[in-house]
Amino acid sequence: MELLSIQNVVNGDNMAYFLIIGATLIIILSYMFSIISQKTAVPSVILLILLGFFSKKIFNIGIEDVNWVFPLEILGIVGLMLIVLEGALDLKLSRERWPMIWKSGLIALVALFVNVFIFTFGIQLIIGNLDFLTAFIYAIPLSIISSAIVIPSVNQLEEEKKEFLIYESTLSDIFGLILFYAVVNNVHTTEATTIGINVVANLAGTLVLSVVVGYFMIIFFQRINTQVKLFLFISVLLLLYAVGKVFHLSSLLIILVFGLILENRHIFFFGPIKKFLRENQVTQVLNDFKLLTAESAFVVRTFFFFVFGLSITIAGIFHTSVMLGSLVFLVLIFVVRWGLFKLIVKKNFMPEVFIAPRGLISVLLYFAIPEEFVINDFNTGILLFIILGTSITMAWSLVHYKLGKGGRMKKLAEVRSSFLKGHKTEETDSENEDKE
Structure with missing residues (x-):
């Protein structure tokens, strides 16, 4: 019996209603996946990818029926901005947190460069007769950790571990975006010094712009008195992000810095500029803004990973060279992380060492590779294998951390403590009754 074909059910007269039904069901299921994730520690994004993949099979949606690149790119751009903003609004800055901040940044930077060079030589071995620059460009998307998967997946961890990740x-x-566009925008530049100056100037200029925009936006934010303003605010941020990307700036830095300044405004508004901060007005709307950002990120993330699941074709994964090469890549990713955590963090780095998923940012950059570097010999199964492999490893580590030996011992200790406390209370009550 053939699978139900969605084309046989949907026609021009009821298309709009079926789209509404489908969209609402996806959101409802995504909400249920979030609850499942809280109970089991299995990341909801993996369930969304599986939902998209099996929906394609059930409704017989052919990969050739739709061009998935454009909707994935739009959802990915908006989702990445909202997810980073959501994460930044949860981060506290303080002197005590500084060691954690520089350690996380150092691990992110070193791991990126080490993985890029490993993947570059690995891709050259798998494909053969491939120049170093092209392999380097293809290696960058595979080397970047996806905050879009990490941020919604680590809510159950302790605050310090959550902030670190x-x-x-x-x-x-x-760092990955800076490296990718530094290479792509300077492919015809032969002098390393010129490339270095361009990268530093881009980063410094974006950082200065980010701080100025952060202050301006907060001052602007607190002076709007109309009821409808939160989506206006997100729209302005998205506009700045998109314009920055058009001019090859590190726009994600603008969003991160703005979120940090807004959440830690008591640090950034000091001395003479403190008079520009209206704490009461900011506090009144900040909680609503956080809620709106979280809800918007949830919806966009839901549809991105569902559509990504629709776009998956697993045939390319089962090529011997793809499987062996991707497995070696996966092992090396976590060997590098283990070494860096052992050297920099030194202790208590479980499950962080296994939380390095590839996802949204990898897909975005893969589609952003300039046409002159696109090669037909690169099997997208490598990208898919790395995304699924790192996500499954992350899911395993979170489940093991929550329900593994340490988790069971912790639960046992809590039960034992509760039992002893209750037993002692019963003994005390019994003694009081005897005295009476």
Whole structure:
């Protein structure tokens, strides 16, 4: 019996209603996946990818029926901005947190470069007769940790571990984007000094612009008195992000810095500029803004990973060279992380060492590779294998951390403590009754 074909059910007269039904069901299921994730520690994004993949099979949606690149790119751009903003609004800055911040940034930077060079030589071995620059460009998307997967997946971890992973994944996104566009925009530049100056100027200029925009936006934010303003605010941020990308700036840095300034405004508004901060007005709307950002990120993330699941074709994964090469890449990713965590963090780095998923940012950069570097010999199964492999490893580590030996011992200790406390209370009550 053939699978139900969606084309046989949907026609021009009821297309709009079926799209509404489908969209609402996806959101409802995504909400259920979030609950499942809280109970089991299995990341909801993996369930969304599986939902998209099996929906394609059930409704017989052919990969040739739709061009998935454009909707994935739009959803990815908006989703990445909202997810980084959501993460930044949860980050606290303080002197005590500084060691955690620089350690997470150092791990993100070193791991990125080490993985890029490993993947570059690996891709050259798999494909053969491939120049170093092209392999290098293809290696960058595979080397960046996806904050879009990390941020919604680590809510159940302790605050310190959660903040570490948010910083690391966000900075990995930023460093990866800087590296990718530094290479792509300077492919015809032969002098390393010129490339270095361009990168430093871009980063410094974006950082200065980010701070100025952050202050201006907060002052502007607190002076709007109309009821409808939160989506206006997100729209302005998205506009700045998109315009920055058009001019090859590190736009993600603008979003991160703005979120940090807004959440830690008591640090940034000091001395003479403190008079420009209206704490009461900001506090009144900040909670609503955080809620709107989280809800918007949830919806966009839901549809991105669902559509990504629709676009998946697993045939390319089962090529021997793809499987062996991708497995070696996966092992090396976590060997490098283990070494860096052992050297820099030194202790108590479980499950962080296994939380390095590839995802949204990898897909975005893969589609952004300039046409002159696109090669037909690169099997997208490598990208898919790395995304699924790192995500499954992350899911395993979170589940093991929550329900593994340490988790069971912790639960046992809590039960034992509760039992002893209850037993002692019963003994005390019994003694009081005897006295009476």
